[in-house]
Structures are given as structure tokens and as C-alpha cells.
Amino acid sequence: MKGKILFLAGVGLGYVFGTRAGREKYDQLKKQVLKVWNDPRVQKQVDAAQEFVKDKAPEVAEFVSDTAKTVVEKVSGKSTTPAKKPATRSASTRSSSSTS
Numbered sequence: 820m821k822g823k824i825l826f827l828a829g830v831g832l833g834y835v836f837g838t839r840a841g842r843e844k845y846d847q848l849k850k851q852v853l854k855v856w857n858d859p860r861v862q863k864q865v866d867a868a869q870e871f872v873k874d875k876a877p878e879v880a881e882f883v884s885d886t887a888k889t890v891v892e893k894v895s896g897k898s899t900t901p902a903k904k905p906a907t908r909s910a911s912t913r914s915s916s917s918t919s
Contacts, residue, residue: 855861
């Protein structure tokens with residue numbers, strides 16, 4: 820029991836001291852990250868990446884769509900493309916075969 824109390828006290832002290840130091844370090848890190856993120860060179864690369872994604876998005880969407888259709892066909896055993904209707908027998912063919 821004494822060990823559990825000491826353990827909980829240690830966790831509590833670690834939490835209190837850790838949050839004080841941790842918050843300061845977090846604020847410093849956040850400040851540095853924002854400084855880098857707002858750098859014009861970084862933003863230029865971000866804009867270039869966004870343009871690249873916009874240009875490639877239709878190709879990727881088409882590829883994903885085609886691949887998904889193929890997977891559905893394999894899993895279900897059915898084609899997702901409209902199939903031709905089978906030819907039906909004409910009325911004259913039906914009546915001649917039914918009378919025999």
C-alpha cells in the first residue's frame with residue numbers, strides 16, 4: 820500500500836513539473852514551426868504542391884474509379900457495365916415450337 824501511495828505521489832509530482840516545463844517547450848516548438856511554415860520559401864513550395872495535386876487529381880480519380888469497378892467485378896462476379904439484352908424469340912418462332 821505504501822508503494823502505491825509513493826507511486827501516485829511521484830506521478831502527481833512528475834505531472835505538475837512536466838506540464839510546466841512541457842508547456843514552455845511546446846510554446847517554443849510551436850513558435851519555431853510557425854516561423855518555418857510562414858517562410859515565403861516554404862509557402863512557395865506549398866503552392867507548387869497544391870498546383871501539382873490539382874493537375875493530377877482528375878487522372879487519379881479516373882484510375883481509382885476504374886480500379887474500383889474492376890475489383891467489384893472480381894468480387895461479385897458481375898460486370899458493372901450494362902450488358903446487352905439476350906435476343907428474344909419472335910412470336911412466330913414461339914407459336915410454331917409450342918404447337919408441335
